[in-house]
Amino acid sequence: GFEPERRGSHPYLGVDFRTLHSRAESAGTIPARRIQRLFSFQRHLLSSRLLRGAPHLNPLHILDEDYCGQAKCMLEKVGSWNFDIFLFDRLTNGNGLVFLTFNLLNQYGLIELFQLDMVKLRRFLVLVQEDYHNQNPYHNAVHAADVTQAMHCYLREPKLAESLTSFDILLGLLAAATHDLDHPGVNQPFLIKTNHYLAALYRNTSVLENHHWRSAVGLLRETELFSNLPAEDSIERQLGSLILATDISRQNEYLSRFRTHLDENDLCLGNASHRHFVLQMALKCADICNPCRPWELSKQWSEKVTEEFFHQGDIEKKHKLEISPLCDSEANTIASVQIGFMTYVVEPLFAEWARFSDTRLSQTMLGHLGLNKASWSAMEALYKSHNNDKQTLTDTQALKQCQN
Numbered sequence: 001g002f003e004p005e006r007r008g009s010h011p012y013l014g015v016d017f018r019t020l021h022s023r024a025e026s027a028g029t030i031p032a033r034r035i036q037r038l039f040s041f042q043r044h045l046l047s048s049r050l051l052r053g054a055p056h057l058n059p060l061h062i063l064d065e066d067y068c069g070q071a072k073c074m075l076e077k078v079g080s081w082n083f084d085i086f087l088f089d090r091l092t093n094g095n096g097l098v099f100l101t102f103n104l105l106n107q108y109g110l111i112e113l114f115q116l117d118m119v120k121l122r123r124f125l126v127l128v129q130e131d132y133h134n135q136n137p138y139h140n141a142v143h144a145a146d147v148t149q150a151m152h153c154y155l156r157e158p159k160l161a162e163s164l165t166s167f168d169i170l171l172g173l174l175a176a177a178t179h180d181l182d183h184p185g186v187n188q189p190f191l192i193k194t195n196h197y198l199a200a201l202y203r204n205t206s207v208l209e210n211h212h213w214r215s216a217v218g219l220l221r222e223t224e225l226f227s228n229l230p231a232e233d234s235i236e237r238q239l240g241s242l243i244l245a246t247d248i249s250r251q252n253e254y255l256s257r258f259r260t261h262l263d264e265n266d267l268c269l270g271n272a273s274h275r276h277f278v279l280q281m282a283l284k285c286a287d288i289c290n291p292c293r294p295w296e297l298s299k300q301w302s303e304k305v306t307e308e309f310f311h312q313g314d315i316e317k318k319h320k321l322e323i324s325p326l327c328d329s330e331a332n333t334i335a336s337v338q339i340g341f342m343t344y345v346v347e348p349l350f351a352e353w354a355r356f357s358d359t360r361l362s363q364t365m366l367g368h369l370g371l372n373k374a375s376w377s378a379m380e381a382l383y384k385s386h387n388n389d390k391q392t393l394t395d396t397q398a399l400k401q402c403q404n
């Protein structure tokens with residue numbers, strides 16, 4: 001069997017990270033989680049036809065028969081910007097990340113090309129999915145699957161599709177799937193002020209991103225997924241460079257480099273280091289593309305991320321720590337958090353991305369971004385006017401009024 005919980009970002013302040021976001025009914029989840037891990041993996045082992053020595057079978061055969069048709073149908077449109085990852089995750093019984101990533105690697109012909117061992121690959125993907133904390137409202141395996149799906153959309157954009165190598169695509173998809181691995185559901189400043197061992201280990205610099213990367217490397221080595229490939233250490237390094245680029249506090253650094261390249265029109269995608277830089281930018285876009293999705297999807301992500309922020313704020317209050325920006329539920333609303341995020345982080349990045357890749361997808365994303373921002377602004381205005389009337393209005397009520 002597996003050694004349970006042999007890695008992890010959990011302990012801090014004597015409080016177990018695993019219980020941070022657990023609901024009452026799932027409190028004390030340690031034994032349950034162990035069972036779940038064993039159960040889900042064994043279930044896949046038993047149900048997988050791939051393991052009966054038929055590596056060229058359609059990987060979807062491993063889905064439960066009941067949902068097979070619907071999930072399969074969805075995967076036919078896996079390159080669509082409207083892809084509903086929440087629905088896909090439900091249809092795959094919470095295994096969206098495994099099935100999506102497996103399907104994409106297969107679709108790009110990467111399993112065959114790099115002669116990836118099916119058993120090792122499945123074990124790797126299941127472990128990746130299991131090491132995301134499904135108690136986190138936002139930073140969980142569904143977010144990782146969503147980022148992987150967005151990455152796939154960007155990899156198919158003409159400029160990238162024409163120039164990327166199969167190795168670039170393999171790295172891009174793996175980085176997307178693992179980029180938030182073992183995320184504790186709190187941010188770096190929180191880890192620093194609570195003297196978490198990860199903050200000390202990574203010297204308060206890109207603490208989470210370093211941990212996501214090293215966790216991914218740990219799983220690659222444990223499963224020996226790339227043991228047959230010659231440049232195993234180079235894969236690990238490049239994976240790290242992609243995941244570290246998702247550190248939002250370094251956004252300006254990447255953005256100004258991107259802007260300079262675009263101004264001077266000197267990106268040469270025949271050059272491996274330029275391709276790597278474009279992959280970094282694509283992953284950054286994929287990571288924060290929620291506000292560029294259609295409203296029904298975008299709204300759900302906004303609610304989840306704010307729930308996670310406010311939860312951190314509640315822990316900070318409880319432990320009498322300074323409350324982090326955006327995390328105080330009394331000083332912020334979903335709408336105000338979203339408007340700030342869109343204005344200062346998302347819009348500048350996607351404006352440059354659209355200059356680089358001037359396509360229908362880029363225009364679609366900017367279109368949704370504008371509409372979604374207008375919706376949140378309308379809600380915020382309504383919220384403020386109600387507050388002025390000394391009435392309280394929840395975000396949900398405001399949302400309903402706006403939609404009516």
Ligand SMILES: [Zn+2]
Binds near residue numbers: 143147179180287
């Ligand atoms: Zn992320």
